[in-house]
Amino acid sequence: MKKARLPRNKESGFFLGDIDIKKSIVAILILIFTFSLFAGSRVDGFVTDIYGEPISGVEVTIENMPLGEITNTSGYFHFYRMKNGDLTLKFSHIGYVEKKVKVHSGKKDLISLKVKLEDKEYILDEVKFIVDNSDSGVKTIISPRNIEDSKSENIMDLLKSSTNLNINSVNGVNTKISIRGAESNQVTVMLDGIEINSSMDGSVDLRAIPTDIVEKVEIYKGGDLKLSSKAVGGIINIITKESIEPIGFELGYNNKTYFSNRDRWEKSYSDNNNYSLSVSKNSENYGIIFSSSLSDNLNRWSYIDVARANEIIYINNDNIAKNRKNSDFKSFSTFAKIKINTMFSPTLILSSNIKKTGMPGWIGKLYYNSYIENEEYRGSFISKHNSGKFNSKLNLYGSYSEKKIVIDEPVTMFNGITKDFYRNFGLKYDLDYKDYITLYSGFEIKRDGVNSIKLKGDHKRDLASLYAQAEKKYKLPNLDHNLKFFIGGRFEYSSSNKKVEPFYSLGIVYDYRSSLFTIVNKSRYESTYRLPDFSSLFWFDNSGSQGNPNLLPERGVSVENGTYLTFNKYIDLTLSFELFSRNIEDLIVWQKKSNGIYIPINLNGGKIKGFDTGIDISFFDDNLKIKSNFSYLKTKTETNNHATDGKEIVYKPKTNLTINFDYKVDDITLSYRYTRVGETFLTTSNKFPEYPYSLSDLKISLNNIVFGNKLTTSLKLNNMFDEQYQVVYGFPMPGREIELGFKLKF
Structure with a gap:
């Protein structure tokens, strides 16, 4: 909120000669x-x-x-x-x-x-850009206020409603994430700084992480070596809450109904219920937070087959509405965090998630009885110590999960049951030193393992990394200008390729601050990589696909420059502009061979470049806010095939526009969000484009005090104009959705 400028003290003089x-x-x-x-x-x-x-x-x-x-x-x-x-x-x-x-x-x-x-983070409502001494990259943050305002039940819905990233669940199973054109398995997702991507295929289900446990979300579009070098497609770091209230109790309920013009409404379209409970307590000696959530969603809605992926096919198709089935999602999650308020702040975090997800298949090959069952358990012990110029953090962590896939389709004669077991454990230590120069350092050792029939048994991979980054800040004489330079390196060892891989980052941050405006410019270079996942390496031949144990890691180079201008007086306005480029060598793709078998291979690479621009303006003491983001992508493949060399990379929208309006009157907030996703290509030859689509979402929330307790009621209308679209061809997306939610805080 813009603050009114108070008058300065001024010495007063009196001249009495001509005064009454x-x-x-x-x-x-x-x-x-x-x-x-x-x-x-x-x-x-x-x-x-x-x-x-x-x-x-x-x-x-x-x-x-x-x-x-x-x-x-x-x-x-x-x-x-x-x-x-x-x-x-x-x-x-x-x-x-x-x-x-x-x-x-x-x-x-x-x-x-x-x-x-102390330096702080600039808040652009859902976007914050950082100019403090602890961060040197272009970073987006979803703040606690935005998490509360979004009324989202899980992280996938939060990222969809609060950022301009491309995030969807297209097959009812996993989350499709794309940051600046990267693939989902190239994006590293972390929980409190620990990677949670599956070592099997790099996937992660963001629906399984409820927002009730989340303090904030950090998004590094270009990566950050202090967190990980495995960030070819960027990093999403989810920070969990700590108890700050003497005692707190919160209940939540949410119902979603699909209501499309394509066919008549059925009662089953509203069988989507979500429940949440959280309890927290904080005292002089300890803090504890417990959260539990239950989801029971049938996810049944109508669709038609084509959705304008090809205009000729669309016009000549009967376009009869069909009912989406076997896409139900049932989940039960628990989370507990206990912190002891002593010198080393020992903290224990335990979480679990049990879920069952239907497998609807895709257009042309529908499944009616198939499903996936998952059980996942995570634990970590964290100890922190601050002693003047030194800050240290120790994290011992581990996870275990089971995955059961049941394919039971007698009509198609496709049946089978498989069980996969995943486990990992590790140790991570960070040490920071802040004085004349700022130093960040640390190391991590971990082991990933998977046991699966699909991979011909048990596989393990040991990883070790060591990193250091030095930063120096200069203040120019007699000017309100600051410069900061940084250089960092990370060295990774993997038992799979049996050698040490070096990675580097360097950059410069400039900022100028005055009473009228603040301007920040950040330039950053970073090298990254991604190890092949276990399925790409060891998938056994089942007459359709086969792994390749000779795959090389993907290697990426990211370069970005961001400029941010904030006006501090007269108007609450922030402008941002980011240029970026990403080159990936030894790109891993699954390619069909002459014998009809799909095998993963290393291509020469791919290039992605573009820009992001944004505007954030507020009026009437922040009661009216307008935010807009626009991104443009130019992609190019590098292959040995003249038919695909130099073509656009598939499923990468060229443009993405989001516009948000938020208006608050007393305890009522009205929000409108418009999204326009540009043209994408479905094939490597770029012959078949996926047509652009637009989505409009409306949200109304009301805060009331009921018997001294805060009751928040929210009503959301997603895809209010019932747009028919697809993110990936063959997987239709829902039409109009109506969500009604309640949250009572004691």
């Missing part, structure tokens, strides 16, 4: 009263950052008094006289965490202060 005597007497009495009121101490001081660099433009105010000062280029401020008694000074700057300092006026004639402010 009555007015003069009144003025003198006011002056005497003023001096008697402010007969206490003088207060001055300097404001610096945590490295001792002066900060100009800091707003220094006194609580409950109409006085304010602005620090000069030396970070200096001064109040001539204060009233006697206890006072609270507040220090505010758009680039730093607000700080309050208490003083007692009257005992001393002069009180001199030295105040240090």
